[in-house]
Amino acid sequence: xxxxxxxxxxxEQELMERASELAGKTLQYLASRxxxxxxxxxxxAKGHIGTLLEKYLGSTAGSLPEPDFREIGxxxxxxxxxxxxxxxxxxxxxVVPLLPAxxxxxxxxxxxxxxxxxxxxxxxxDAEIPLPRRRIGSPILWSPGATQExxxxxxxxxxxxxxxxxxxxxxxxxxxxxxxxxPKAQNARSLRQGxxxxxxxxxxxxxxxxxxxxxxxxxxxxx
DNA sequence: CATTGATCATAA
DNA sequence: TTATGATCAATG
Numbered sequence: 001x002x003x004x005x006x007x008x009x010x011x012e013q014e015l016m017e018r019a020s021e022l023a024g025k026t027l028q029y030l031a032s033r034x035x036x037x038x039x040x041x042x043x044x045a046k047g048h049i050g051t052l053l054e055k056y057l058g059s060t061a062g063s064l065p066e067p068d069f070r071e072i073g074x075x076x077x078x079x080x081x082x083x084x085x086x087x088x089x090x091x092x093x094x095v096v097p098l099l100p101a102x103x104x105x106x107x108x109x110x111x112x113x114x115x116x117x118x119x120x121x122x123x124x125x126d127a128e129i130p131l132p133r134r135r136i137g138s139p140i141l142w143s144p145g146a147t148q149e150x151x152x153x154x155x156x157x158x159x160x161x162x163x164x165x166x167x168x169x170x171x172x173x174x175x176x177x178x179x180x181x182x183p184k185a186q187n188a189r190s191l192r193q194g195x196x197x198x199x200x201x202x203x204x205x206x207x208x209x210x211x212x213x214x215x216x217x218x219x220x221x222x223x
Numbered sequence: 224c225a226t227t228g229a230t231c232a233t234a235a
Numbered sequence: 236t237t238a239t240g241a242t243c244a245a246t247g
Contacts, residue, residue, distance in 0.1 A: 039232095042231095042241085042242060042243090043231080043242080043243075044231060044232070045231080045232065045233095045240095045241095045242095046230080046231055046232070046240070046241045046242045046243075047231085047232070047233080047239075047240025047241040047242085048232080048240075048241085049240085049241085050239090050240040050241060051232095051233085051239085051240055051241095052240095053240095054239095054240080061239085062234065062235070062238090062239070063233080063234055063235070063237080063238045063239035063240080064235090064238075064239080065237095065238060065239080068239095077241095078240085078241080080241085080242080088242095089241075089242060089243095090226085090227095090241095090242095091241085092239090092240080092241060092242095094238090094239090095237080095238065095239095125242090172227080172228095173226075173227045173228070174226090174227080180227090182227065182228065182229090183227090183228055183229060183230090184229095185229075185230075186229095186230070186231075186232095186237095187229070187230055187231090188228085188229060188230085190230095190237095192237085205228095205229095206237080212226090213225085213226085214225095
């Protein structure tokens with residue numbers, strides 16, 4: 001593997017310069033610059049493109065529960081686009097804290113810290129385009145507006161209230177305007193400790209926070 | 224055909 | 236083992 005830049009970006013501007021160079025380039029180009037081979041399909045490499053971009057841009061966070069660019073507090077998210085140029089998938093944000101000891105305020109939450117500043121990188125993702133030929137779009141450096149944050153916060157609060165009051169099993173992906181909670185696991189047999197409907201701690205499916213496609217669509221439209 | 228629930232790879 | 240990176244695929 002070849003490292004393209006000497007270290008992590010020190011400023012947002014430096015990050016944007018690095019990302020802007022990729023606009024219009026293909027995934028083949030992105031991989032070639034780093035002497036990494038593209039997988040034949042994303043089927044068995046679902047996060048490959050995101051990882052490739054992190055490496056290219058100089059992220060050092062690894063799999064720490066932190067924004068990708070810790071030095072400047074920016075989170076990197078790819079945004080897969082369908083044939084119409086709209087987001088085709090929801091966006092994973094972070095793990096849902098299920099235990100009482102893990103609870104925080106909205107201000108301290110990982111959801112807020114990650115979504116405070118996001119570098120969105122649109123990627124062509126229509127199934128008809130071969131992976132190597134899919135193009136990277138122009139980067140969007142985004143922060144939630146006041147109204148957006150208000151709704152994100154309300155979603156988070158509503159969902160976390162359910163988590164801590166033993167209503168976890170009543171949470172479905174239908175809840176939440178912008179944010180939703182869905183399974184985030186190796187498979188349906190994966191288990192995590194959580195608060196049961198009797199208030200005890202028992203085993204449950206690990207969950208994650210996701211941004212709905214209809215929300216990321218508006219982010220894209222506003223640019 | 225959009226959405227929900229399920230799943231795959233990998234690093235520390 | 237549990238977080239990251241996400242997309243797949245069944246379902247309504």
